[in-house]
Amino acid sequence: MPVLATVATSGWVLGPRIRVRVSENGFPSFLPKEVERIRDPAARELAKRIERLPVKVSFTNSPIMSSCVKPSQKRGKEPIVLLHGFDSSCLEWRYTLPLLDDAGLETWAVDILGWGFSDLAIIINNVFHHESEMFPPSNVAAKREHLFQLWRLYIQRPMVLVGPSLGAAVAIDFAANHPEEVSKLVLIDASIYAEGTGTMTKLPRALAYAGVFVLKSIPLRFYANTLAFNKVSLGSALDWTNVGRLHCLLPWWEDTTVDFMVSGGYNVSSQIKQIKQKSLIIWGEDDRIIRSTNALRLQKDLQNSVLHQIPECGHIPHVEKPKSVAESILEFLQGDHS
Secondary structure (H helix, E strand, C coil): CCCCCCCCCCEEEECCCCEEEECCCCCECCCCHHHHHCCCHHHHHHHHCEEEEEECCCCECCCEEEEEECCCCCCCCCCEEECCCCCCCHHHHCCHHHHHHHCCCCEEEECCCCCCCCECCCCECCCCCCHHHHCCCCCHHHHHHHHHHHHHHHHCCCEEEEEECHHHHHHHHHHHHCHHHEEEEEEECCCCCCCCCHHHHHCCHHHHHHHHHHHCCHHHHHHHHHHHCCCCCHHHHHHHHHHHCHHHHCCCHHHHHHHHHHHCCCCCCCCHHHCCCEEEEEEECCCCCCCCHHHHHHHHHCCCEEEEEECCCCCCHHHHCHHHHHHHHHHHHCCCCC
């Protein structure tokens, strides 16, 4: 990312330790130009708030410029940290994050290493042999360390960690390994009983790259939207497809996604019963991707949990029913489970 610019239509915003170029429409310059095509006002506004913060990890020579949405101010209460689902970004929270902000919560939305809008064009320690090795690893251990170091540098207090879909597995893995850093958990339509990426670990890399190419295609993403939501108009499905694949247009996306797939992915079923934190489970009753019977199973497996099911809602309640999700989180934090 350049540190100087002479483009007359662009300005510079001074951020922590870095300067970020902003386009004439207010979007950070590191976002793909296709962000301009997105029509959803909430997605556009949240995209304008995305920043990159330097995060030093053990497996790179230089800090990873890590994408997130910071809270408007620190309010002294326990921070809420919003993760996202598989191969997604913080833009998942375009509707719910503003509601949590308005309720007075210190709310972060962070991109999991390998997805989202972080700058991953860095050098790995002592590895200079192949072009694909110019990006950091994207396995479970790397994702965990990256999240921990981001927390250590910028959040610094026990957090309420919120994980939707595969983000729930990220949250459980993190809480099991760093229990002191997590005060409470919120798990939304949790993908936590799958045994990693399965047979994908045995795929030749050429086939893995072919599969990943299909993964970012507009037809597949559009079809996934029709499955993920209970009711969505054609126009919204098309626009949400553009929102959901925006991060796939960054140059390192294929490499980091393949690395995650062949590394084995998340297998956290044995960690669930280790979790001691008070937990809220939110589930869309009409989820067609992960059956709602898994919500009851998870409630049974988590020692100290409460379940809130949302009627007429699919796999991504924080997009489809943001008000219900925000209200559930607020009631949970206030200790009102009635």
